[in-house]
Amino acid sequence: MMCNGRFSAVGILFALMVSLTLVACDQPEAINAEPLNADRIFHNANILTMSFKNGHDEMSIANAVAVKDGRIIALTDDISEYPENWVGQNTQISDLNGLTLMPGFVQSHAHFNLIVLKKMTVNLAPPPDGGVANLTTLKDALSTAAKKIPAGYPIMGIGYDDTVMEEKRHPTRDDLDAVSTEHPIIIMHISFHLAVMNSKALEMAGIDAETPDPEGGHIQREPNSNRPNGVLEETAMNVIGKMLPQPSPQQIFKTYDVVVQDMLALGYTTIVEHASDIAMEKGFEAYFASRDVPVDMIAYRRVLPDTDPLASQMANMTREDINGFKLGGIKILLDGSIQGYTGHLSQPYHVPPAGKDDSYRGYPHLPPEKLNNLLMQAYADDIPLLVHTNGDAAIDVLLDGLEKANTAYPDNSLRPVSIHAQTMRQDQLDRAKGLSLIPSFFVDHVYFWGDRHRDIFLGPDRASQISPVGSAEDRQLIYTIHDDAPVVSADPFRTLWVAVARLTSSGEKLGADETITRQQALKALTVNSAYQHYIETHKGSIEVGKKADMIILDDNPLTVAEAELRHIKVLETVKDGETVYTLTR
Numbered sequence: 001m002m003c004n005g006r007f008s009a010v011g012i013l014f015a016l017m018v019s020l021t022l023v024a025c026d027q028p029e030a031i032n033a034e035p036l037n038a039d040r041i042f043h044n045a046n047i048l049t050m051s052f053k054n055g056h057d058e059m060s061i062a063n064a065v066a067v068k069d070g071r072i073i074a075l076t077d078d079i080s081e082y083p084e085n086w087v088g089q090n091t092q093i094s095d096l097n098g099l100t101l102m103p104g105f106v107q108s109h110a111h112f113n114l115i116v117l118k119k120m121t122v123n124l125a126p127p128p129d130g131g132v133a134n135l136t137t138l139k140d141a142l143s144t145a146a147k148k149i150p151a152g153y154p155i156m157g158i159g160y161d162d163t164v165m166e167e168k169r170h171p172t173r174d175d176l177d178a179v180s181t182e183h184p185i186i187i188m189h190i191s192f193h194l195a196v197m198n199s200k201a202l203e204m205a206g207i208d209a210e211t212p213d214p215e216g217g218h219i220q221r222e223p224n225s226n227r228p229n230g231v232l233e234e235t236a237m238n239v240i241g242k243m244l245p246q247p248s249p250q251q252i253f254k255t256y257d258v259v260v261q262d263m264l265a266l267g268y269t270t271i272v273e274h275a276s277d278i279a280m281e282k283g284f285e286a287y288f289a290s291r292d293v294p295v296d297m298i299a300y301r302r303v304l305p306d307t308d309p310l311a312s313q314m315a316n317m318t319r320e321d322i323n324g325f326k327l328g329g330i331k332i333l334l335d336g337s338i339q340g341y342t343g344h345l346s347q348p349y350h351v352p353p354a355g356k357d358d359s360y361r362g363y364p365h366l367p368p369e370k371l372n373n374l375l376m377q378a379y380a381d382d383i384p385l386l387v388h389t390n391g392d393a394a395i396d397v398l399l400d401g402l403e404k405a406n407t408a409y410p411d412n413s414l415r416p417v418s419i420h421a422q423t424m425r426q427d428q429l430d431r432a433k434g435l436s437l438i439p440s441f442f443v444d445h446v447y448f449w450g451d452r453h454r455d456i457f458l459g460p461d462r463a464s465q466i467s468p469v470g471s472a473e474d475r476q477l478i479y480t481i482h483d484d485a486p487v488v489s490a491d492p493f494r495t496l497w498v499a500v501a502r503l504t505s506s507g508e509k510l511g512a513d514e515t516i517t518r519q520q521a522l523k524a525l526t527v528n529s530a531y532q533h534y535i536e537t538h539k540g541s542i543e544v545g546k547k548a549d550m551i552i553l554d555d556n557p558l559t560v561a562e563a564e565l566r567h568i569k570v571l572e573t574v575k576d577g578e579t580v581y582t583l584t585r
Contacts (some may be wrong), residue, residue: 036073037088038066040548040577045096046556049075050103050526050541059519065101067548070576075544100556102522103542104269104549104573105492106529108440108480109386109419112273112297113280114192115262116255118158118486120247124187125159129489132159134166135175142179142187154201154244155180157187158486163339163452169354170220171196173230186240191337191487195237196230205239207232214238216333216365223355234336234365253287260295264581266490267570269549270530270539273299274331274386274419281327288323294580296321298328298533300386305370310377317383328533329384331419332374333365335394338422338457339449343390345423350459362391372401379405379412384534386440387416392423399428402435417532420484422466423458429468433477438532440480441467443499444488446511450504463510469499469524470514480532481524496521496557497566518558518565548577 043064051060064082066074076082087093122145123130124138132138138160145155162170176185176198184201188194197205209226213219217235219228263271273280276299284297303313310330317327336342341353344362352360371387378385389395395418402416414436418424421439424432432439445453445466453463465471472479483495499521504510516524530540538546552572557565573581 035085035088036066036068038068038073038086038091040067040092040094041065041082041086042067042094042096042101042550042552043082045099045101045552047075047542048100048102048522048558049543050523051543052523057519062542065542065548065550067577070548070578072542072544072546072548075542096552099571100553101542101550102553102557103526103540104551104575105267105525106270106533106535106540107263107268107272107482107490108525108529108532109274109442109482110272110485110490111192111275112259112271113276114158115486115490116252116259117156119255119259122155122157122187123159124157125190126161126164130159133164135171138165138171138187139175139179142176142185146180146183149183151182152184154184154186156244157185159190160187160196161190161339163449163456170194170231173197173199173202173228176201176230184243186243189340191340193234193336193340193342195232195240197232198230201243202228202230204243207236207239216363218363233340233342249283249286252283253290256287260293261581263295263490264573264575265570265583266492267551267553267573268295268490268492269551269573269575270296270298270533270535272533273297275300275302276327276331277301284325285322288325293324294575294578296324296326298326298535300329300331300384301327302331302333303374305366305374310374310383311381314381314383329386330374330378331386331388332371333388334371334398335362335364335389335391338362338390338445339452341457343422344394345391346393346396347462349457350462351456361393364394364397368397368401371397372404375401375405376408379409379414382412382414384414385416386419388419390420390422392425392428395421395424395428399431399435399437402437403431406435415532415534417480423462424468425465426468426471429471429475429477433475438478438480438528439472440482440532441469441472442484442487443467443469443481444483444495446502447494447498447505448488450510451506451508454504454510465511465514467499468511468514469516469520470511473516473520478528478531479524480529481521491566492525493557493568494566496525497562499524500565501562522557548574550574554583 047062049060049062062075062077063079064076066086122141124132126132142157184204185198186201187196207228214235218233219236220231222229281299335344342362344364348359348361352358387398389398415438417438417440419440420442424439453466454460481495481499483490499516500518502510502515527540530536551570554569554571571583572579
C-alpha cells in the first residue's frame, strides 16, 4: 500500500484506541467514562459517511460526529443525542438541524495551474462557461484585451471550441492577425490539446514553412502550401510555455488564493495538478510554505521519454504532505482529445476533420515501445502513474504495456490510472480489472460534447458508450469521475448529475445503460478518488481516525430531485476540523 508506514501505524493505533473508548461508551458502566473532550461536535445531521458496511453498496449513515485535533474521534447513529462524554469544557457544538454532512471532495483529475492561468487570460469558452459563439465574438474579446495592455505584450485566450462556433472551424493566423500584428496572440482550444498563434507569435516561436512536425504533434498548414496556418496540435504546442511572461510569486500566489477559495466553495478539500513540472512544483512548495493554505494538493509530474531515468527525476517524490503539498507520481500523455480530433481511436472518426480522409483515427503521442519503457521504470521503482488515454487505441497500448509490467513485477502495489478513458470498450474494462487499473472517467463529456460525439466524432453506437461508468460498476471496478477543470469549469455536483442522468446539452439521454446511482457517483468523487491517490487511510470518508475534511450541503444529494442535483450548494467547508469556507447569503 502506497502510504507512509509510520502514519499508517499511528492512524491504526489511534483508531483502535478511539474504537475501544466508543465500545466502552456503549456499556452501562460507561457513565463515568473518560471524556473525549472533542474540539467540535456536529449533530442533528444527516451524515453521508461514504463508509460502506460490505465494502460496496450499504453506506453507513450517522447523525453526529466528534472531532479532535483535526481528526474524527467518534460517530453515532443515535438520532436522539450524542454521548455526554464527547463534550469537554471548550467543545464547539453545531446543531445542523437536519442538514446533510459528507466528506469533502477529493479531486480525481484537474489542472490547478491551468485554472489559475484561465483566471489571468481572456475567456474564449462557449456557453455556459463563456460567451464566444463565433469568430466575431472571439475577435471582439481579444481586441478588448489588446486595448488594455502595452503594445507588443502577449495576449492569451483560453477555451474556444471550433465545433460550437458558427463557422465550424479553427481560427487561423490570419483571423488573429486581424486583431493585432503588434501583439503576439496565442489562444488555446477548450481541450488544451490545440492552440492557434498569430503571425507575430509564430515568428517568436520560430515556426515557419521549414519547421518539421515534432513527434506526437502536428503543425497545420495552409492548403497546397507548407506555410503554417497558425493551428498547432499536441506536442507542437510545447513552445508556448517559454513565450509567456512570468508573473512575480506575489502575483501568482494572489491568484492561487482566489482559486483555492473557489475550490473550497465547491466542496473540494483535496485538489490536484496533473501535469506539473519541477518549476511549477517549487512554486507550489513556496506557496504552501508561505501561508496556511486551507486545502491539500497532490501534483503528478508530466514525464517524457528520452530524458533522465524516472528514479532520478522523481527523487523528491514524497508519500506524505509537506505543509499540505506533495508530489504523488508521474503523468504520461498517450494521445490527445476526441473533440480535438487527436484522440487515438481503433476505428475511424465518424466524420473526419477537414483535410483528412475517411480512414483518419487520430494519432498517438508515443510509440508503444517508449510507453513500455516508462511503465517498466515506474513499476521497478514503485512510482504511481496516471496515463492520459482518450481513444480506445491508446487504451489498448496502455493495457498491453501494463500486462508486461505486471508480468515483470508481479508483487507491485501500484494502482495505475487511465485518465479520461473516454472510449474504453467492454473488453478493455474486463482487462482493466485484472491489472488493478483505475479508469478515471471524464463523464462531463456526456453533457458538454455528447451531441457532437453522436453526430460528428464517434457516431451513435460509440457515443452511447463514452465514459462507461455503468459497465465499470457492473464489474465492481474501482473508478473515479472528473470534470478535467478547466477544460470545463470545476463543479462536482454537475459531474454527479451527469453521471446519474447522462443528459446531453440538448436534453437527450446518451447511453442509458451507463447511468449509475447517486451513491455510486458520490463514492467515485470521494473515497474512490482518495484510493486513486493512495490516501484512503485518512481521507475520502467520515470514519474514526480519518481527517475531519467535511462539507455541509443545502440539500441531500441522495433524495433531492434529479434535476436539482447540479444546483446543490456547499454551505460550509471544514478542513482538519476548522471551518475554512462559509457561503455568504
